[in-house]
Amino acid sequence: MTATAELKARTGTRGRAYLSLFKALGRGWIRDRSQIFFTILLPLMFMVLLASVFGSGDTAASRVVAVGDAAVLDGADPDELTVTRVADLDAALAMLREGDADAAVLQDGDTVRIYPSATNSTGGAIAEGRLTSLVDDVNVEVLSAAAPGEPVLATEVEEADGGTLQPIQYLAPGILAWGVAISGVFGAAGTIVDWKRDKLLRRLRLTPASVKTFLGAKVSVNLVVAIGQTAVFLAVAALGFGLRLSAWTWFAVPLVLLGTFAFLAIGVVIGGIAQTSPAAAGLSNLVTMPMAFVSGAFYPLALSPQWVQWISYASPMRYLNEALQSVVVYGEPPTAVLPQIGFLAAFAALVALVSWKTFKFDEL
Amino acid sequence: MDAAIEVADLRKTYRGRRTGEVRAVDGVSFRVERGEFFGILGPNGAGKTTTLEIVEGLRRPDSGEVRLLGRSPWPHSPDLTRRLGVQLQASAFFEFLTAREQIETFAELYGASKTRAAEMLETVGLAEHANVRCEKLSGGQQQRLSIACALVGDPELVFLDEPTAALDPQARRNLWDLMRGINADGRTVVLTTHYMEEAEALCDRVAIMDAGKIKAVDSPAGFIRTLDAPTRVTVASGQLTDARVKELAAGETVTGDDGTVVFETRDPRRLLTALASEGALEGLAVRTANLEDVFLHVTGREWRG
Numbered sequence: 001m002t003a004t005a006e007l008k009a010r011t012g013t014r015g016r017a018y019l020s021l022f023k024a025l026g027r028g029w030i031r032d033r034s035q036i037f038f039t040i041l042l043p044l045m046f047m048v049l050l051a052s053v054f055g056s057g058d059t060a061a062s063r064v065v066a067v068g069d070a071a072v073l074d075g076a077d078p079d080e081l082t083v084t085r086v087a088d089l090d091a092a093l094a095m096l097r098e099g100d101a102d103a104a105v106l107q108d109g110d111t112v113r114i115y116p117s118a119t120n121s122t123g124g125a126i127a128e129g130r131l132t133s134l135v136d137d138v139n140v141e142v143l144s145a146a147a148p149g150e151p152v153l154a155t156e157v158e159e160a161d162g163g164t165l166q167p168i169q170y171l172a173p174g175i176l177a178w179g180v181a182i183s184g185v186f187g188a189a190g191t192i193v194d195w196k197r198d199k200l201l202r203r204l205r206l207t208p209a210s211v212k213t214f215l216g217a218k219v220s221v222n223l224v225v226a227i228g229q230t231a232v233f234l235a236v237a238a239l240g241f242g243l244r245l246s247a248w249t250w251f252a253v254p255l256v257l258l259g260t261f262a263f264l265a266i267g268v269v270i271g272g273i274a275q276t277s278p279a280a281a282g283l284s285n286l287v288t289m290p291m292a293f294v295s296g297a298f299y300p301l302a303l304s305p306q307w308v309q310w311i312s313y314a315s316p317m318r319y320l321n322e323a324l325q326s327v328v329v330y331g332e333p334p335t336a337v338l339p340q341i342g343f344l345a346a347f348a349a350l351v352a353l354v355s356w357k358t359f360k361f362d363e364l
Numbered sequence: 365m366d367a368a369i370e371v372a373d374l375r376k377t378y379r380g381r382r383t384g385e386v387r388a389v390d391g392v393s394f395r396v397e398r399g400e401f402f403g404i405l406g407p408n409g410a411g412k413t414t415t416l417e418i419v420e421g422l423r424r425p426d427s428g429e430v431r432l433l434g435r436s437p438w439p440h441s442p443d444l445t446r447r448l449g450v451q452l453q454a455s456a457f458f459e460f461l462t463a464r465e466q467i468e469t470f471a472e473l474y475g476a477s478k479t480r481a482a483e484m485l486e487t488v489g490l491a492e493h494a495n496v497r498c499e500k501l502s503g504g505q506q507q508r509l510s511i512a513c514a515l516v517g518d519p520e521l522v523f524l525d526e527p528t529a530a531l532d533p534q535a536r537r538n539l540w541d542l543m544r545g546i547n548a549d550g551r552t553v554v555l556t557t558h559y560m561e562e563a564e565a566l567c568d569r570v571a572i573m574d575a576g577k578i579k580a581v582d583s584p585a586g587f588i589r590t591l592d593a594p595t596r597v598t599v600a601s602g603q604l605t606d607a608r609v610k611e612l613a614a615g616e617t618v619t620g621d622d623g624t625v626v627f628e629t630r631d632p633r634r635l636l637t638a639l640a641s642e643g644a645l646e647g648l649a650v651r652t653a654n655l656e657d658v659f660l661h662v663t664g665r666e667w668r669g
Contacts, residue, residue, distance in 0.1 A: 013442075013475065020472035024458045024465065031460035194459065202422055203456030207473040207517075208442035362423070 017209035021217035029221055038186060039225060040232055043179035047171055047233065050298055051241050054167035062127035065092045065101040072112050072138055073105060080130050103127035172237035173324035174297035177317050179229050180256050181263045181288050187222050188267025189280040192364070196275065201364045219264065226260040227253055234328065246331030252324055255337070258344050259320040265351035266316075272359045291317050316347045366434030368521050368552040369396040374418055374428035388414040389425065390576035396554060396569075398520075401547040403567035404556045405655070411576040412556040413453060416525055419554075420450060433521060446474060449519030449551075453526055455506045457498040463509050464494040467516055474517030484512040488542060504535030511542065521552045528562060540565060560655040570655070572662050579662045584655060591661055593653035594628040597635055600647030601625050612638055623647075 029035055061082045066073050073083050084101070086092050092104035096115065102123040104115040114131050116124030140152055195201045204214050230252050237243040266287060274280035292298060294308050295317035301309055312318040323340035326332040334341075376389040388411045396402040404412045417423045419430050421437025421444075430437055435444055457466055463485060471481040485491050488508040493501060501509060507527050514522055524543065528536040536559075543566055547553045557563055563570045564584045571581045582590065594616070601624055609618060609625055612635060617628040624647065629635045632650065639645055660666060 016475075017473055020469050024461060024469040027465065028458055028460040197454065198456050198459075199452050199454040200456040200458065203450065203452055204473070205422060205440065206420055206445055206448060206450045207470070208446045208475070209473045210440070210442070 013208070014210070014213055017213050018217050021209065021214055022220055025217055025221045026224070029225065035183075035187070039179060039183035039229060043175050043182065043229075043233065044236060046178070046298070047168075047175040047236065048240070050175075051167050051171050054171070062102045062123065062130055063100070064127060064131065065095050065104045067092050067104060067106040070105050070107040070112075072107055072135060075138065076134055081127075081134070103131060105131060166243075168237055168241040168243045169329045170296065170300050170325060171298070172233065172241075172243050173328055174292075174295075174321050176230060176233045176252070176256070176324055177259065177295065177321040178288070178292045178297040179233060180226050180259050180320065181291065181317050182284075183225055183229060184222065184260045184263025185267040185270065185284045185288050186281065187225070188264045189270040189274060189284050190267075190277060191218065192268060192271025193274055193277050193280040195364050199364070222264060223257055223260055226256045230256045243329070246328060248327040248331055248333060251327045251334045255320060255323050255327070255341070255344075258341065258348065259316065262316045262320075262344055262348035262351065265348055265355055268355040268359065269351060272355060291315050294318070295321050297321055316344055319343045319347075365398065366431065367395050368398045368400065368433060369394070369402075369419060369554065370429075370431040371395070371415075371419060372429045374415065374425045374430070376414055376418060376423065376425050387576045389418065392428070392573075392576075392578050394571055394578060394581055396552060398552050399547075399550055401543075401553045401555070401566055401568045403563040403570040404554070404573055405558070405560070405563040405570050405659075406556075406573035407558055410558075410573045412558075412573055413525055415573070416523060416554070416556055420448070420523055446517060447520045449514035449517060449522040451507075451510045451514040451522075451524045451527055453529070455498075455510045457506075457509075459499070460497060462495050462497055463490050463501065463505075466498055466509060467512055470513040471516045476516050476518065480518070481516055484516050485509075487515070487545075488512040489538070502535075504531050504538065507531065507535075507539060508542065511539075511546075515546065519551065522546055522554070524553065524555045526556055526558065528557065528559065536562070560659070564655050572659060574663045574665070587655065587658040587662075588653050591653050591658050593657055594630055595632040595653075596649075596651045597627045597629060597632060597639070598624050598647065598649040598651070599639060599644055603644035603646055604642065608642075 061078065061080055064073065064076075064081050064083050066083050066085045067089050068085075068087070070085075073081070076083060086095070089104070089106060092101070092106075093115065095101040096104055096117045097119060099117070099119045102117050102120060106113040106115070112131070112135050114128055116128040118124065144150070144152060201211065201214070205211055234243075234245060234249065234252065238245050267284065270283045270287065271280060274283055294304075294311045295301070295315045296304065296312065297317060301312055301318070304312075319340040323337035323344075326337050326340075327334065372393050374389050374392040375387070378386045378388055380386065390411070392411070392415055394402075404415065406412050414423065418425045418428075419432065419437070421430075421432070421440060424438060432444060433447055435441075437444065458469060461469070464481070467481045467485055468478055471478065482491070482494075485494055488511060490501075490505060490509055490512065493505060498506065498509065511524065511527060514524070527543070528539050531539065540562065543553065543555065547566075555563075555566065567584060569581060569583050570587065572579045572587075580587070601620060601622070604612070604625065613627055613629075616630070619626045619628075627635055632652075636650070639648070
């Protein structure tokens with residue numbers, strides 16, 4: 001046999017081994033219900049839940065409870081303020097405490113007293129703003145009537161950066177990044193703990209297939225899962241919540257693959273430390289859950305406290321999230337997310353190096 | 365032709381934080397001929413599995429040499445692993461696959477056909493359970509599947525690491541038949557076990573291992589011959605007068621309690637004939653020396669399994 005023919009035969013054998021391992025591992029993944037739950041269903045549940053929670057409130061009319069007449073509310077726009085009336089202040093304050101109203105209003109001659117809700121402070125602040133501007137409008141009318149011809153300033157609000165930020169626009173990339181992190185970290189850590197127990201890797205080292213082929217097949221399964229997650233999450237976001245996907249959305253695939261490498265590396269480190277499956281799951285949670293909160297997966301980073309924003313710079317999920325939002329939601333070209341790509345790659349390489357150096361192969 | 369296995373002066377020391385230095389394998393040498401059924405017998409922690417893993421090429425020894433079918437198991441070479449069949453202590457299976465999918469995957473790794481995979485399932489008696497997920501199989505069935513996976517590549521040399529541990533007696537006997545068959549097919553078999561009767565029933569030769577060392581290697585019969593232990597013949601008491609017992613003992617040891625008389629004799633044929641002619645065979649039990657006595661003799665320690 002010539003050298004090339006031999007090489008060809010070897011590559012052929014390796015290819016067949018890779019395919020059969022990929023098939024075996026892929027089948028195992030699909031049949032493992034807990035995998036499907038944690039990588040697809042759980043993040044989807046979060047997306048649906050958070051989109052409904054954050055989606056309500058902002059746009060709905062503020063619920064105002066008027067004590068007595070409160071004549072100023074007569075001119076209220078029903079799209080902004082829904083008014084209910086009660087007889088005395090105590091009843092109104094009780095409604096605030098119960099969360100049944102966003103603000104109470106008491107008009108005493110020329111004084112309009114506003115009691116914004118402390119129970120729901122965001123709703124309270126919005127209601128307060130609307131009520132104040134209602135009072136201002138009434139004042140302007142009165143003053144214009146007294147001094148006709150005197151010009152007054154008017155405001156007009158235009159939508160910036162392609163419209164207002166709808167929750168789904170940060171939730172879709174955020175939850176996708178989180179989902180990819182969960183499946184990467186849990187997948188790698190769980191697999192390694194399983195190998196410690198069932199010695200599958202050890203057994204495969206004694207077959208003609210090489211360990212590299214096996215690990216390659218294992219990583220391939222994780223990459224395919226990540227692409228599947230991307231497709232499912234973006235489809236639900238687009239079809240279920242009206243997210244408009246940009247023309248650059250396809251670039252989410254290489255981003256997610258790169259992120260998967262970084263998260264697999266973290267999972268390998270955890271798998272090296274943990275000895276049992278519950279320990280691996282616990283440690284994975286301990287890493288991915290806080291990471292999601294400091295990376296803007298559930299809530300826009302810009303609205304988070306400063307210290308959270310500082311921590312976020314150390315989190316690979318932040319960069320994946322940012323990059324996904326840029327290309328999928330805002331339609332920026334891949335060149336715009338090169339810094340994020342660079343960081344993700346550097347992070348993956350660093351953690352892979354750490355896991356390689358600290359890993360005790362004898363335990364497998 | 366090269367021997368199936370040649371091992372010279374293997375040493376492996378583990379350094380644990382709490383346990384300190386443990387000499388798991390301490391100067392082990394042995395040789396297994398082709399076609400032989402070779403057993404490594406010893407209590408838990410004797411170093412059997414570590415020895416086996418070094419021989420298979422899973423662990424590197426601190427020093428010493430291993431030749432498998434004439435070549436070194438390290439570094440790994442597909443040309444060598446293709447000729448080996450391995451069953452590890454833990455059942456190493458792909459998760460969530462059925463028995464058939466499992467063995468077909470292994471078959472593909474060894475370049476064997478699906479027909480061969482189906483045959484092996486048949487051989488180990490799992491054809492009816494082909495569509496059962498591995499985790500649903502019983503302990504004995506898992507071990508048999510594991511052995512089938514070891515055999516699917518038609519290996520020359522088969523390693524079985526405590527295949528019958530934690531099995532009930534019936535399942536253990538079934539596996540014995542299977543293992544005899546593997547050897548009868550002309551394959552070399554290396555078996556580790558901590559069951560005396562298993563080594564005695566299956567192995568051509570047995571290495572007795574204790575505390576990281578091989579204490580002795582011989583055939584089970586050879587061991588027992590060398591031991592030269594008396595045969596113990598027990599009958600119920602009350603069938604013979606004290607004087608007659610003394611006569612029959614002919615100077616050899618006699619013990620006993622309320623219910624039994626125990627002769628320790630080097631000439632069981634004479635004694636048994638005499639007892640038979642007197643009609644004093646009630647409660648008869650004859651016990652020859654076995655590997656348990658050999659272990660005691662070789663290691664100076666009582667067998668604890």
